[in-house]
Amino acid sequence: MATNIIKNEKELDKKIAECFNNLKKKFEGTEGSRCITICGGTGCLSSESNVILKEFEKQIKANKLENKVTVNKVGCFGFCSQGPFVKIYPEDTLYRTVSVADVKEIMETDILGGKIVDRLLYIDPKSGKKITKQEDIPFYKKQMRIALHGCGVINPEDINEAFGYDAFKALKIVLKMTPQEVVNEILASGLRGRGGGGFPTGRKWQFALDQKNDEKYVVCNGDEGDPGAFMDRSILEGNPLAVIEGMMIAGYAIGAKNGYFYVRAEYPVAVNRLRIAIKEAEEMGLLGDHILGTNFSFRVHIRLGAGAFVCGEETALLNSIEGKRGMPRPRPPFPAVKGLWGKPTIINNVETLANVPYIIRVTAKEFAKVGTEKSKGTKVFALGGKVNNVGLVEVPMGTTLRELIYDIGGGIPNNKQFQAIQTGGPSGGCLTINELDTPIDYDNLIAKGSMMGSGGAIVMDEDNCMVDVAKFYLGFICDESCGKCSQCRIGTKRLLEILTRITDGRGTLEDIDKLESLSKSIQVGSLWGLGQTAANPILSTLSKFREVYMRHIVDKKCDAGVSKNLVTFVIDPNKCKKCSLCARNCPVDAITGVVGKEPFVIDTNKCIKCGTCVSLCKFGAIRKE
Numbered sequence: 001m002a003t004n005i006i007k008n009e010k011e012l013d014k015k016i017a018e019c020f021n022n023l024k025k026k027f028e029g030t031e032g033s034r035c036i037t038i039c040g041g042t043g044c045l046s047s048e049s050n051v052i053l054k055e056f057e058k059q060i061k062a063n064k065l066e067n068k069v070t071v072n073k074v075g076c077f078g079f080c081s082q083g084p085f086v087k088i089y090p091e092d093t094l095y096r097t098v099s100v101a102d103v104k105e106i107m108e109t110d111i112l113g114g115k116i117v118d119r120l121l122y123i124d125p126k127s128g129k130k131i132t133k134q135e136d137i138p139f140y141k142k143q144m145r146i147a148l149h150g151c152g153v154i155n156p157e158d159i160n161e162a163f164g165y166d167a168f169k170a171l172k173i174v175l176k177m178t179p180q181e182v183v184n185e186i187l188a189s190g191l192r193g194r195g196g197g198g199f200p201t202g203r204k205w206q207f208a209l210d211q212k213n214d215e216k217y218v219v220c221n222g223d224e225g226d227p228g229a230f231m232d233r234s235i236l237e238g239n240p241l242a243v244i245e246g247m248m249i250a251g252y253a254i255g256a257k258n259g260y261f262y263v264r265a266e267y268p269v270a271v272n273r274l275r276i277a278i279k280e281a282e283e284m285g286l287l288g289d290h291i292l293g294t295n296f297s298f299r300v301h302i303r304l305g306a307g308a309f310v311c312g313e314e315t316a317l318l319n320s321i322e323g324k325r326g327m328p329r330p331r332p333p334f335p336a337v338k339g340l341w342g343k344p345t346i347i348n349n350v351e352t353l354a355n356v357p358y359i360i361r362v363t364a365k366e367f368a369k370v371g372t373e374k375s376k377g378t379k380v381f382a383l384g385g386k387v388n389n390v391g392l393v394e395v396p397m398g399t400t401l402r403e404l405i406y407d408i409g410g411g412i413p414n415n416k417q418f419q420a421i422q423t424g425g426p427s428g429g430c431l432t433i434n435e436l437d438t439p440i441d442y443d444n445l446i447a448k449g450s451m452m453g454s455g456g457a458i459v460m461d462e463d464n465c466m467v468d469v470a471k472f473y474l475g476f477i478c479d480e481s482c483g484k485c486s487q488c489r490i491g492t493k494r495l496l497e498i499l500t501r502i503t504d505g506r507g508t509l510e511d512i513d514k515l516e517s518l519s520k521s522i523q524v525g526s527l528w529g530l531g532q533t534a535a536n537p538i539l540s541t542l543s544k545f546r547e548v549y550m551r552h553i554v555d556k557k558c559d560a561g562v563s564k565n566l567v568t569f570v571i572d573p574n575k576c577k578k579c580s581l582c583a584r585n586c587p588v589d590a591i592t593g594v595v596g597k598e599p600f601v602i603d604t605n606k607c608i609k610c611g612t613c614v615s616l617c618k619f620g621a622i623r624k625e
């Protein structure tokens with residue numbers, strides 16, 4: 001639509017100013033307006049946040065408030081375990097765990113009555129106090145939002161909201177710089193790739209800029225295969241234009257005219273919002289030929305991945321885009337020299353690209369003030385597992401694991417003991433209680449036997465068996481190995497067999513040596529990243545939890561009660577209140593007793609160790625031995 005086209009910098013400035021004022025009016029409630037924002041991230045959508053939104057619209061209409069009250073869908077708020085979220089502007093009141101049934105009360109009490117719905121506020125578990133505003137919730141206090149800029153604030157399906165929240169300001173700056181100046185700025189920022197390896201982004205761009213070729217490409221890696229990780233999905237869902245702008249800046253810097261988003265097909269919301277954002281930007285002439293009247297032309301394409309972990313590896317990803325089987329290519333030549341269709345290509349992670357517009361807007365110098373000496377800026381983590389506050393967390397590099405788990409994550413549920421945190425997903429390792437004060441950055445995590453990875457951070461408590469954890473990741477790797485090199489294809493299968501033997505109670509001391517030697521030979525013998533890092537969870541748990549392996553092998557015991565063959569369920573007759581709840585729910589009738597008269601007893605020959613009775617007994621009478 002030609003009328004929408006923003007032809008030059010002046011028109012862009014006008015558009016940005018207009019959209020900024022509109023957004024400001026919405027947030028500040030100028031002219032007595034109210035705005036109800038609802039989380040439209042995948043987590044909250046799965047709890048019917050789209051139905052909540054429709055219900056608000058219905059009630060606004062029924063109350064004839066269309067001119068006063070607006071409804072807005074935004075991206076993930078981060079604190080997903082407390083969703084769905086509803087935030088009311090201008091007061092900034094944040095309601096959590098909202099359901100469709102709560103809409104009427106929010107409308108009547110808050111929107112019409114001007115009073116807060118107390119019962120929907122977040123309650124600080126430490127002080128017991130109800131908290132009205134997002135920024136006062138401890139989960140958010142130590143966070144700093146750079147990559148998540150705009151997520152949970154703007155409507156990701158409306159380019160005008162993005163304009164009001166800094167979109168395209170960085171591109172405007174960049175178009176007045178030379179490509180080398182842009183690369184220099186990214187180099188000076190110290191930005192390192194957030195996809196796992198932590199390679200300096202500016203250096204990668206410099207390699208590609210130095211290539212003499214008319215055809216170059218930028219690829220955004222949105223494959224996000226690490227189990228438990230969802231930061232890239234949330235960024236794409238919450239502010240897709242920030243990533244598109246980052247990609248455009250990369251394209252300008254290296255001399256590329258085309259960019260490819262590689263996103264797994266299991267991310268339909270992210271893909272849809274990306275499509276909308278691309279279409280809107282194209283309609284305004286911000287993607288296409290002669291952007292803002294300059295010589296810079298850039299187009300963006302989307303390719304869907306089928307969800308294979310190996311396709312997140314950059315060269316396998318390139319094969320996948322080209323329509324070939326997703327198997328890694330030998331390096332060198334590196335993609336910056338010979339990448340997509342043999343042309344110089346840079347591959348950057350979603351989060352890496354989301355940082356780029358911010359760096360340009362605030363300057364590299366300002367960006368580099370955040371973080372540690374060798375790891376600048378922030379990192380987004382998908383904090384999960386045995387932690388009270390599950391969600392997306394963006395913290396300055398240098399934040400300690402203790403701050404992440406206890407101050408932001410709210411500690412371990414049910415007064416259990418922290419045992420370990422796995423960072424770096426299946427390629428990473430675990431960090432223990434002795435390492436809680438480690439400042440998080442690329443080099444510190446590697447020095448402690450783990451890695452940053454893409455940002456999955458899974459907390460484990462005393463009920464997790466560390467041998468079982470290693471087995472879980474190995475099982476994942478076995479399924480996901482592309483099979484190209486035999487060390488990885490066959491070696492990981494053998495490792496899994498040994499681990500299964502150990503957890504089944506058939507392990508021998510010799511198995512420990514086998515695990516170690518085979519892990520090391522897979523590390524050196526595999527040609528690509530997946531195989532080279534496949535044994536990391538084993539090596540890391542073996543070095544930090546060797547006694548747990550020994551207990552499985554020597555004593556045939558799993559103290560966490562996870563390895564079923566090594567566990568017996570027993571009812572303590574002194575604690576049993578003879579209520580029969582366990583017996584009534586045992587799927588194989590393994591429990592007998594007389595209600596109110598005789599303590600209940602488990603027949604260990606019948607018991608299939610499902611754990612139902614343990615979780616049901618309110619008196620803690622059933623233990624695992």
Ligand SMILES: Cc1cc2nc3c(=O)[nH]c(=O)nc-3n(C[C@H](O)[C@H](O)[C@H](O)COP(=O)(O)O)c2cc1C
Pocket residue numbers: 192193194195196197198199201221222223224225226309310311312313314315347348349350352353454528529530
């Ligand atoms: C097995 C394997 C899986 C990977 N998966 C991803 C992924 O899902 N997303 C990602 O950005 N990088 C992934 N990487 C890293 C990429 O190969 C590449 O280094 C990264 O996309 C570069 O972007 P960055 O420099 O911005 O981090 C993976 C690497 C390996 C070895």
Ligand code: SF4
Pocket residue numbers: 571575576577578579580581582583600616617618619620621622
């Ligand atoms: S649920 Fe607990 S208290 Fe009740 S019968 Fe079973 S073991 Fe005893």
Ligand code: SF4
Pocket residue numbers: 569585586587588589590591602606607608609610611612613614
């Ligand atoms: S663990 Fe499961 S099968 Fe065994 S006694 Fe308890 S409920 Fe029954």
Ligand code: FES
Pocket residue numbers: 039040041042043044045075076077078079080081083084085
């Ligand atoms: S999806 Fe709603 S808070 Fe994360």
